Amino acid sequence: xxxxxxxxxxxxxxxxxxxxxxxxxxxxxxxxxxxxxxxxxxxxxxxxxxxxxxxxxxxxxxxxxxxxxxxxxxxxxxxxxxxxxxxxxxxxxxxxxxxxxxxxxxxxxxxxxxxxxxxxxxxxxxxxxxxxxxxxxxxxxxxxxxxxxxxxxxxxxxxxxxxxxxxxxxxxxxxxxxxxxxxxxxxxxxxxxxxxxxxxxxxxxxxxxxxxxxxxxxxxxxxxxxxxxxxxxxxxxxxxxxxxxxxxxxxxxxxxxxxxxxxxxxxxxxxxxxxxxxxxx
Amino acid sequence: xxxxxxxxxxxxxxxxxxxxxxxxxxxxxxxxxxxxxxxxxxxxxxxxxxxxxxxxxxxxxxxxxxxxxxxxxxxxxxxxxxxxxxxxxxxxxxxxxxxxxxxxxxxxxxxxxxxxxxxxxxxxxxxxxxxxxxxxxxxxxxxxxxxxxxxxxxxxxxxxxxxxxxxxxxxxxxxxxxxxxxxxxxxxxxxxxxxxxxxxxxxxxxxxxxxxxxxxxxxxxxxxxxxxxxxxxxxxxxxxxxxxxxxxxxxx
Ligand SMILES: Nc1ncnc2c1ncn2[C@@H]1O[C@H](COP(=O)(O)OP(=O)(O)O)[C@@H](O)[C@H]1O
Ligand SMILES: [Mg+2]
Numbered sequence: 001x002x003x004x005x006x007x008x009x010x011x012x013x014x015x016x017x018x019x020x021x022x023x024x025x026x027x028x029x030x031x032x033x034x035x036x037x038x039x040x041x042x043x044x045x046x047x048x049x050x051x052x053x054x055x056x057x058x059x060x061x062x063x064x065x066x067x068x069x070x071x072x073x074x075x076x077x078x079x080x081x082x083x084x085x086x087x088x089x090x091x092x093x094x095x096x097x098x099x100x101x102x103x104x105x106x107x108x109x110x111x112x113x114x115x116x117x118x119x120x121x122x123x124x125x126x127x128x129x130x131x132x133x134x135x136x137x138x139x140x141x142x143x144x145x146x147x148x149x150x151x152x153x154x155x156x157x158x159x160x161x162x163x164x165x166x167x168x169x170x171x172x173x174x175x176x177x178x179x180x181x182x183x184x185x186x187x188x189x190x191x192x193x194x195x196x197x198x199x200x201x202x203x204x205x206x207x208x209x210x211x212x213x214x215x216x217x218x219x220x221x222x223x224x225x226x227x228x229x230x231x232x233x234x235x236x237x238x239x240x241x242x243x244x245x246x247x248x249x250x251x252x253x254x255x256x257x258x259x260x261x262x263x264x265x266x267x268x269x270x271x272x273x274x275x276x277x278x279x280x281x
Numbered sequence: 282x283x284x285x286x287x288x289x290x291x292x293x294x295x296x297x298x299x300x301x302x303x304x305x306x307x308x309x310x311x312x313x314x315x316x317x318x319x320x321x322x323x324x325x326x327x328x329x330x331x332x333x334x335x336x337x338x339x340x341x342x343x344x345x346x347x348x349x350x351x352x353x354x355x356x357x358x359x360x361x362x363x364x365x366x367x368x369x370x371x372x373x374x375x376x377x378x379x380x381x382x383x384x385x386x387x388x389x390x391x392x393x394x395x396x397x398x399x400x401x402x403x404x405x406x407x408x409x410x411x412x413x414x415x416x417x418x419x420x421x422x423x424x425x426x427x428x429x430x431x432x433x434x435x436x437x438x439x440x441x442x443x444x445x446x447x448x449x450x451x452x453x454x455x456x457x458x459x460x461x462x463x464x465x466x467x468x469x470x471x472x473x474x475x476x477x478x479x480x481x482x483x484x485x486x487x488x489x490x491x492x493x494x495x496x497x498x499x500x501x502x503x504x505x506x507x508x509x510x511x512x513x514x515x516x517x518x519x520x521x522x523x524x525x526x527x528x529x530x531x532x533x
Contacts, residue, residue, distance in 0.1 A: 167375035171439070174333055174371075175446065176364035177391040185387065190378045 032254035052249035065231035072142025085157035108151035116215030119144040133228030136218030149202035160194025204267040210235040284309040290344035314491035317501035323484040331367040368443030374435035376427035388446035409441040433464035453483040
């Protein structure tokens with residue numbers, strides 16, 4: 001009797017949480033969809049002209065900026081994260097890994113405003129002085145995001161590599177393969193789905209990150225011309241304009257949210273599918 | 282002809298004296314079985330012969346192990362070459378999570394063999410799979426994952442994987458213990474075929490198996506080689522009381 005009650009209460013809580021999420025999604029779509037239809041999907045997605053007070057709602061420069069910033073973060077962050085993961089999982093003595101892995105995971109908990117601040121103080125002047133441009137740039141945003149996603153990708157990849165059965169390694173070494181050949185040809189192959197999942201989760205985090213990006217990306221409303229151009233991402237745009245937006249403008253910000261929502265959904269669903277395949281293997 | 286000679290070999294795991302002054306010689310192109318109760322050091326001795334114990338921290342070895350007259354613990358030995366020469370099959374079949382083809386081609390690839398000729402590689406894969414009796418069943422399914430094979434097929438594949446790098450010695454650590462009795466008999470038949478070309482050392486806790494397949498047998502107890510000799514003699518007329526107790530099932 002008592003257990004039934006607890007069970008029912010838990011069910012209720014769970015469903016209200018899920019319900020709240022659904023409501024939020026419905027709300028975003030309800031607020032955002034009409035303006036997309038009003039200006040036309042094509043115009044909305046492919047025009048670079050964003051002047052919401054004058055009735056122009058083209059988000060393409062922000063989509064491109066978000067994608068470039070994310071891709072840049074991946075190009076810088078993924079090799080670093082994999083190098084860390086392979087070193088910690090395969091080469092570092094157990095004692096070192098036991099200390100370093102939680103330390104790296106701790107980095108994921110640092111608030112993004114701190115990363116952004118470090119970026120403004122350290123990274124932006126470096127880029128301005130040595131590479132030119134205003135310093136606040138696509139490159140700065142990519143580097144900061146690369147550092148921010150490093151812990152996520154590293155930590156999940158370490159788990160994936162450590163989950164590879166020791167017998168594979170033993171079999172490979174007993175055939176005369178070197179440690180590095182074993183890593184490259186067997187261990188990374190066996191850990192592949194886990195590593196890909198880690199990368200996709202890192203991507204989702206990068207494309208959704210707002211605060212740090214606003215602080216270092218420069219926020220100019222233009223298609224990026226080079227890595228040194230200041231750019232405005234989808235997330236930055238919502239955060240920067242929501243304070244004074246009203247009417248169609250407000251609706252267009254919700255529509256920007258829909259675009260982000262779709263991106264994140266695609267990332268997460270693919271991560272889920274790949275993880276499932278991994279389990280099955 | 283002795284292929285492998287072990288002389289006064291001692292092995293310590295830290296403070297634990299695991300192998301005690303083992304001396305034995307293993308004849309070329311014969312099957313030598315190592316029997317004894319579990320924990321007596323059979324696997325450890327086997328792993329001395331391809332230096333897999335090097336991977337374990339805190340292992341110390343004294344004495345000599347010669348293969349073709351060369352001490353494999355001497356300084357100038359090439360570990361990679363040694364392990365190519367001395368293949369190992371494990372208790373639980375451990376094919377890589379790759380296709381059947383890539384499993385067999387793995388050894389040649391890591392040793393940089395047949396790099397320039399796809400035909401030569403395919404021929405080696407075919408030859409190795411034929412040698413373990415898998416070619417007919419798998420020749421049309423070379424690209425399926427090795428993990429989808431039946432256990433017996435997996436163990437055969439693991440043997441084929443070794444043959445592809447042309448070793449001369451095969452070390453087998455309880456190769457049938459994960460298999461059903463029928464598959465075990467099939468694999469034993471394979472050993473008898475492989476004997477024509479390879480020197481085989483097989484660890485087994487199954488005395489019938491030792492009696493069925495081996496030419497020579499060594500009986501271990503607590504790290505000591507109690508008795509070593511012709512399999513028939515050892516089983517029919519054991520010299521040592523301990524051997525007799527073990528093979529008649531009075532302990533262990
Ligand atoms: N890596 C290791 N570290 C410490 N002791 C070990 C290790 N491997 C095996 N041993 C010990 O060495 C003894 C012999 O083990 P093993 O060679 O596996 O025996 P067998 O194969 O005959 O069952 C056992 O007592 C076992 O506990
Ligand atoms: Mg054993």
